[in-house]
Amino acid sequence: MQILYSLCYWIGNSPMGKVVHDSAWMFPVIETIHLFGIVVLVGAASVLDLRLMGVAFKDFTVSALADRFLPWIWAGFAVQVVTGFLLFASEATKMYGSGVFRVKMLLILAAGINALVFHFIGYRSVGTWERDPVAPLSARLAGVLSILLWFGIVGAGRWIAYS
Numbered sequence: 191m192q193i194l195y196s197l198c199y200w201i202g203n204s205p206m207g208k209v210v211h212d213s214a215w216m217f218p219v220i221e222t223i224h225l226f227g228i229v230v231l232v233g234a235a236s237v238l239d240l241r242l243m244g245v246a247f248k249d250f251t252v253s254a255l256a257d258r259f260l261p262w263i264w265a266g267f268a269v270q271v272v273t274g275f276l277l278f279a280s281e282a283t284k285m286y287g288s289g290v291f292r293v294k295m296l297l298i299l300a301a302g303i304n305a306l307v308f309h310f311i312g313y314r315s316v317g318t319w320e321r322d323p324v325a326p327l328s329a330r331l332a333g334v335l336s337i338l339l340w341f342g343i344v345g346a347g348r349w350i351a352y353s
C-alpha cells in the first residue's frame with residue numbers, strides 16, 4: 191500500500207525517527223524500557239486472565255483483582271505504545287516490510303477487541319458470578335484468549351528481529 195509506505199517513510203525520516211536511528215544507545219535503552227513495560231502489562235494481565243480461567247487466585251473476587259491490576263495494565267500499555275512507537279520510528283520502512291510486525295500489530299488489535307468485548311458484555315454481570323471459583327464459559331474464554339494473545343504478541347515482538 192503506497193500511502194502506508196509513504197507514511198512509514200515520513201516517520202522514519204522525521205527528526206524523531208532519525209535521532210533514535212542515528213544514536214548508538216537510544217534504541218537499546220528504549221527497547222529495554224519496552225521490555226519493562228511488557229513485564230508490567232503482561233504480568234498484570236496474566237493475573238486477571240488466570241483468575242478468569244479459574245486456574246489461580248481463586249480466593250480473590252474478580253472485581254477486586256480487576257481494581258488492583260487494571261491500573262498496572264493501562265500503565266504498562268501506555269509505556270508499550272510510547273516506546274514501541276519510538277522503536278518503530280527508527281526503522282519504519284523496515285517494519286513496513288516485516289510480515290511479523292504486521293502480525294504483532296494485528297494481535298495487539300485482537301487483544302484490545304477481546305478486552306473490550308469482555309468488559310462490555312461478560313463483565314457487566316460480574317457481581318453474580320465473581321465469587322464462584324470457576325467463572326462462566328464466556329469469562330473463561332476471554333481469559334484464555336487474552337493470555338494466548340499477549341504471549342503471542344511477546345513472541346511476535348521477539349521474532350521481528352529475525353524476520
Ligand code: HEM
Nearest residue numbers: 221228270271274275277278298343344345347348350351
Ligand atoms: C502492546 C504490547 C507489546 C508487547 C508485548 C511488545 C513486545 C515486544 C517484544 C518482546 C519485542 C522484542 C524485544 C527484544 O528483542 O529485546 C518488541 C520489539 C519491538 N516492538 Fe513491541 N510490543 C508491544 C507493543 C508495541 C507497539 C505498540 C509497537 C509500535 C507501535 C511496537 C514496536 C516494536 C518494535 C519496532 C520493536 C523492535 C523490533 C526489532 O527491530 O527487533 N511494540 N516488542
